[in-house]
Amino acid sequence: MARTRLQKCTACGEYGLGEECKDCGGKMITVAPLKFSPQDAQGARRRQRENAGSDEWIQKLPTPRKGDEEE
Numbered sequence: 001m002a003r004t005r006l007q008k009c010t011a012c013g014e015y016g017l018g019e020e021c022k023d024c025g026g027k028m029i030t031v032a033p034l035k036f037s038p039q040d041a042q043g044a045r046r047r048q049r050e051n052a053g054s055d056e057w058i059q060k061l062p063t064p065r066k067g068d069e070e071e
Contacts (some may be wrong), residue, residue: 006031 008015011026019028040046051057 004064005017006015006032007017007028008031009021009024009026009028012021012024014021014023016022016028020026021028047053
């Protein structure tokens with residue numbers, strides 16, 4: 001089941017409530033991230049599954065754009 005109710009199609013950009021787009025049949029993704037909680041009971045398990053802290057994981061992190069440097 002979806003983490004949140006509102007979903008957005010990755011192919012056509014339509015919004016809906018299901019896991020599959022009714023217009024094109026594409027995959028739907030959540031529109032909003034999960035709420036953050038410092039008392040996250042599953043945080044350690046999720047970080048282990050995502051291999052957080054590894055070199056491969058670090059390379060996937062977003063970096064600031066070069067043009068955004070403040071003067």
